[in-house]
Amino acid sequence: MTTDELLAVLRLQGAPKIGDVTIKKLIAHCGNAQAVFEEKRNNLLKIDGIGTQALKGLYDGEHQEAAEQEYEYIKKNHIGFSYFMDADYPGYLKHCIDSPVLLYKRGNINLDNRKLISLVGTRKITSYGTAFCEKFIEDIAPLNPIIVSGFAYGVDITAQKAAVKHGLQTIGCLAHGLNQMYPKVHEKYVQDVEKNGGFFTEFRSTSNPDRENFLKRNRIIAGMSEVTVVIESAEKGGSLVTADIANSYNRDVFAVPGRAQDKYSSGCNNLIKQQKAHMLTSAADLVYLLGWDIAEKETKTIQKQLFVELEPTEQSIYDYLQKNGKQLLDSVALECKLPVFKVSSTLLNMEMKGVIRPLPGKLYEAI
Incomplete structure (x- = not known):
């Protein structure tokens, strides 16, 4: 230009x-x-x-x-930029009618890999959310995806630190100009992120992290990725706005379920209940539902990490499903010599652990 x-x-x-x-x-x-x-x-x-x-x-x-x-x-300041008509502009974002005309960028961003995942959620992430986020990125790492987030407190920075840890490219979408970093405490992570990806923003150097900028920023997070994952969210929150935007762009949305009484699971549970998001219990769920290609060795790597904590009854059911493929609940109960009510509750626990998945027709299969 x-x-x-x-x-x-x-x-x-x-x-x-x-x-x-x-x-x-x-x-x-x-x-x-x-x-x-x-x-x-x-x-x-x-x-x-x-x-x-x-x-x-x-x-x-x-x-x-x-x-x-x-x-x-x-x-x-040697600031890079991507124009919406240029080849290096984020491909998925280019198809969004309200995408920024110009994006400023810093770092070593390479969008040749088209597996982009946005991870969003509460700024008050719990130990449950942290553990799930870190495990999800560890398990999805063999696919070498690009992890996109907002570089904010909570889920954002947890996801981006985990991406760096596993050598994945990560992109932070900012709500202000590149002359500053918000929150300031995250400046210590900037160098690592720029080595493994970088930052995008539509805001000029004169722009501050005002409230309305974060809402505008959310459409970039949702728009530049193939899929958006909500790790944790209260009943209301910015991550739910991002999920709504992703849905409006016809992108896949996943949400991590949690206990009904947990404040920061209510938003995710509602997304699932309202059929605005697929339930996500493991990285394998996302790989399966998106139909992403994955080598057999990588599949085994993901699966091996998923069933290390199975109880004896769960292991028995898993072994049966793995050997015999898709099965009805009654068949599982009969062959495993367990009462139906016990199998039903066990299957639910296993689904939450991400080792089996329910299918239409009341069938179940091992992942």
Whole structure:
């Protein structure tokens, strides 16, 4: 992208009353960002959805000056960027109508691997959520996915630290400019993240981590990934907004179930109950439902790690299902010489552990 074109894009972004959808319409009509400012105002008003309010302030010299200042910051600090029409722009995000026209970036981001997973959840992660998050990333690591999150407290930083630990690329989507880091306490993780991925943001160096920015940031997290996983969430929270956005983009959403009385499982349980998310009890669930290719050796690695804590009754049922394939509950009870009520409750426990999965027709199979 030429300097003049980048300046024109920055100028469009800085104009009030114009969002990403409108900017894309203007660029599509005129051919490029520079041409927007060369086109006659009356011709721009003929574009569907473009009114006088949208164009108000477009030609204000103040925005030109702000664009020049941001360009100097980008140049001075060697800030990278991805334009929505360029090949290096996140592929999944490109298909979202409201995706950012321009993303600023830092680090060593490589999006050639298309298995992108967003992990989100409460900032007040529990020991249960931490253990599940770390185990999930350990188990999914053989697939070498890219782990995307928001670099915030709780689930975000837990996921990104686990990704670094297992040598996975991880991307933090920020709600502010790249001239700062929020929360400040996470600055100690920046270097590791940049070595193993990096950061994306749509916000300029003059932007602070304001509340509304986090909501805008959530659409990037949901949009750039193939699948969004909610680890833990209270009944209301930003991660549920991210899940809703992912659903609106027709992306798969998974949620980790928890006990009904646990505050930070209620949001996930509701997503599952309302059929807004698949239940996630293990990495194998996600691999199976998405149909991701995985080598036999890697499958065994994931499975081996899943059934090390089975009780004797669970082990007996698992061995039977593994040997005989899909089976009805009554058949399991009969062959394992257990009462039906005992098998029913045991199967539920095993499903929560992620070693078996229920199928249509009241069938069960070992993972």
